[in-house]
Amino acid sequence: MNDKPEKLIDKKGLRLDGRKLDELRPVKLQVGVISSADGSAYIEHGKNKILAGVYGPREVHPKHLALPDRTVVKCRYHMAPFSVQERKSPAPSRREIELSKVIREALEPAIFMEYYPRTMINIFVEVLQADGGTRCAAITAAALALADSGIPMRDLVVACAAGKVEDKIVLDLFDTEDKVGTADVPVALMPNLNAITLLQMDGTLSTDEFESAVNLALEGCKQIYVLQKEALRTKYVNVKEENKEEVEE
Amino acid sequence: MPIFLERKQLVTPGDLIAEGEYTAGENTYMENNKIYASRVGIVEYETKRVDVVALKSFYVPRMGDIVIGTISEVGFSGWTVDINSPYPALLRASDVLSRPFRPQKDDLPVVLDMGDLVVAKIVSYDRTHDPQLTVAEPGLGRITRGQIVKVTPTKIPRVIGKKGSMISMIKQETGCNIILGVNGVVLITGKTLEDEQLAMMAILKIEAESHTSGLTDRISKMLKEAKSTKEEKMNE
Numbered sequence: 075m076n077d078k079p080e081k082l083i084d085k086k087g088l089r090l091d092g093r094k095l096d097e098l099r100p101v102k103l104q105v106g107v108i109s110s111a112d113g114s115a116y117i118e119h120g121k122n123k124i125l126a127g128v129y130g131p132r133e134v135h136p137k138h139l140a141l142p143d144r145t146v147v148k149c150r151y152h153m154a155p156f157s158v159q160e161r162k163s164p165a166p167s168r169r170e171i172e173l174s175k176v177i178r179e180a181l182e183p184a185i186f187m188e189y190y191p192r193t194m195i196n197i198f199v200e201v202l203q204a205d206g207g208t209r210c211a212a213i214t215a216a217a218l219a220l221a222d223s224g225i226p227m228r229d230l231v232v233a234c235a236a237g238k239v240e241d242k243i244v245l246d247l248f249d250t251e252d253k254v255g256t257a258d259v260p261v262a263l264m265p266n267l268n269a270i271t272l273l274q275m276d277g278t279l280s281t282d283e284f285e286s287a288v289n290l291a292l293e294g295c296k297q298i299y300v301l302q303k304e305a306l307r308t309k310y311v312n313v314k315e316e317n318k319e320e321v322e323e
Numbered sequence: 324m325p326i327f328l329e330r331k332q333l334v335t336p337g338d339l340i341a342e343g344e345y346t347a348g349e350n351t352y353m354e355n356n357k358i359y360a361s362r363v364g365i366v367e368y369e370t371k372r373v374d375v376v377a378l379k380s381f382y383v384p385r386m387g388d389i390v391i392g393t394i395s396e397v398g399f400s401g402w403t404v405d406i407n408s409p410y411p412a413l414l415r416a417s418d419v420l421s422r423p424f425r426p427q428k429d430d431l432p433v434v435l436d437m438g439d440l441v442v443a444k445i446v447s448y449d450r451t452h453d454p455q456l457t458v459a460e461p462g463l464g465r466i467t468r469g470q471i472v473k474v475t476p477t478k479i480p481r482v483i484g485k486k487g488s489m490i491s492m493i494k495q496e497t498g499c500n501i502i503l504g505v506n507g508v509v510l511i512t513g514k515t516l517e518d519e520q521l522a523m524m525a526i527l528k529i530e531a532e533s534h535t536s537g538l539t540d541r542i543s544k545m546l547k548e549a550k551s552t553k554e555e556k557m558n559e
Contacts, residue, residue: 112381131381131409142451184336186352186361190383191450193409221336224379226350226361229337266337266359306335306363310378 078254082239089251091120095244098234098294103215103305105222113223115305117215120248121205126215128223131193139194144187146194149178151212153201173209174199180213180233180262180272186226195225206249207235213262213272218302222309230302231271233262234294236287238279243286245294259284261291265299330368334360334375341373348374382408382476382506384445384454389463391471391504392456394439397431400424404441404456407476407506412454414443419458440466442502442510462502469512470519474530476507481533482526489529489539496546497522521549 083089093099099120108114111127134140151174155164166174177199185195197219199212210233217231237247239255252258257277263270270292279287326341334340338360340351347353350362351373360366364375384390384406392412396403401415416424419434435441441456442463448454458464474482482503483490494501499513499522509526513519525542532538 113379133409133411190409221363222379224362224377224381226352227336228352228354228359228361230335264337266339267354303335307333310333310363 079250082251082254083242083244089239089244091248093246095242096290096293098246098297099248101298101301103218103301105218105305105309111219111223113219113221113225115215115218115222117211117218119207119211119214120246121203122201122208122211123203124208124211124215125200125202126212126219127198127200128195128216128219128225129198130195130223131190131225132196134192134194140192143191145185145190145192147178147182147185147187147197148194149174149181149197149199149216151177151199151201151209153204153208157201157204173212176209176272176274177212177216181216181220181231183269183271184217184227184229184231184264185220186228189226195220204249206247206252207260209233210235210260210262214298214302218305221306229264229266229269230299231262231264232295232299232302233260233272234291234298235260236291236294238277238283238287243283243290245290257283257287259287259291261288261295263292263295263299265296326368326373328366330366332366333363334366335363336361340366340375341368344371346372348372350375350377350380377477379475380477382406384408384410384412384448385505386445386448388445388505389442389502390445390456390506391440391442391466391502391508391510392506394435394437394441397435397437400426402431402435404443406454406456406504407473407508408454410448410453412443412445412456414441414456414458418456419464421459435465440471440510442466442504466510469510470523472509472511472523472526474507474509474526476505478530478533479503479505479507481538482509482529484539489542492539492543493522493525493546496543496550497525501526517553521546 102118104116107116108127113128115126117124131145153162155161197216201208213233236245237258239251257279259275262272341358347358351358352361360375362377364377367374390406392404392406394402395405404412404414406412443456443458445454446457497518499511499518502510511519511522
């Protein structure tokens with residue numbers, strides 16, 4: 075099914091899905107999609123479809139996990155069996171366990187963990203459809219869900235990847251580029267504090283290439299951040315409009 | 324000391340809202356002399372202070388707060404109470420019985436059982452200990468009748484109004500007694516079910532429209548209209 079394409083970038087400099095080298099896939103974000111969760115968000119990043127739910131802060135179970143000085147953040151990244159071409163076993167794989175940790179560590183710097191000691195925050199990320207760059211999309215959605223739940227945060231977290239495909243540095247790799255390409259660099263950013271919370275590299279890059287890839291990924295992050303803020307605003311658009319009315323009154 | 328946003332503007336976590344001689348108020352934090360928002364909310368600038376009124380939040384216990392909770396567990400010498408916060412509250416048996424607790428004779432579920440509602444005051448709470456409640460004061464104790472309404476804890480101040488204007492108006496118009504739990508639970512007790520339902524409607528309306536001005540007048544109008552239609556019916 076997944077035949078290796080001959081060329082990933084055509085003569086015009088366009089990629090397989092018709093994007094330019096520094097172009098993002100279309101991103102759609104929505105906040106407050108799960109009514110039983112304290113906070114939730116849904117992201118469509120190209121063909122990725124990911125749902126994130128946040129519960130807490132709440133009592134820690136089992137109790138011995140509680141920390142006396144801060145809250146415990148637990149994160150579960152899970153891919154639905156139907157999210158990829160070949161059925162994926164629903165049991166957490168080695169990769170999913172690692173990604174859960176990576177996503178948690180990307181989000182923790184943004185949360186004021188010391189505010190609510192002896193409690194727990196649960197983050198659930200469910201990948202409904204995967205097409206490369208799910209960890210980045212998951213971080214973007216989970217950060218939105220956290221903000222939606224009313225948990226105090228230093229900043230939102232946005233993530234985006236850049237990489238190298240056929241000797242060119244490109245932004246936001248999708249599945250085929252990720253698998254056939256030379257390198258992939260996912261980056262997570264707290265945009266207002268200008269702090270990176272996740273930086274990984276898979277593949278080989280020279281120092282210069284790495285630097286330009288990181289810079290490109292950061293540009294991508296900033297573009298997604300605008301959409302992220304807009305998504306949070308949209309949920310409270312009534313609040314905003316009614317406030318305007320108030321000024322007019 | 325520049326400010327960066329208009330009053331009443333919607334902010335998201337991480338938004339820069341002020342710099343310099345302001346103090347960071349509620350739902351904000353200061354870093355490198357800059358003040359950022361830490362929750363989704365609406366900005367309020369005071370003369371020397373910036374606040375963000377959160378649109379969604381949860382209750383964090385404070386000493387002296389009056390809360391309304393549900394008994395969630397009956398223990399050996401007291402109860403665990405769910406007060407709508409990340410921390411469960413503890414209520415001691417000796418406190419409720421107002422005499423020393425005798426484990427052989429006293430049967431706790433008879434006094435307060437699972438699911439019972441109590442009005443209580445928080446007597447102690449800090450980062451290392453769960454909040455402790457007391458009911459040994461007038462007006463506190465088990466709830467026997469009335470209606471319960473839940474609102475977002477951040478909206479309780481709006482239900483109270485400026486110097487209690489809103490709540491006293493509702494009390495007067497409906498003839499109900501209203502107890503506000505700071506944790507977002509409201510108890511309404513009135514002479515008739517209709518009175519109670521009217522007060523409930525008013526409080527839910529306040530929650531939905533908490534960010535608009537002229538709300539007291541609108542609520543008052545709504546209550547008066549409801550009253551007059553009721554009187555008309557009585558006369559018929």
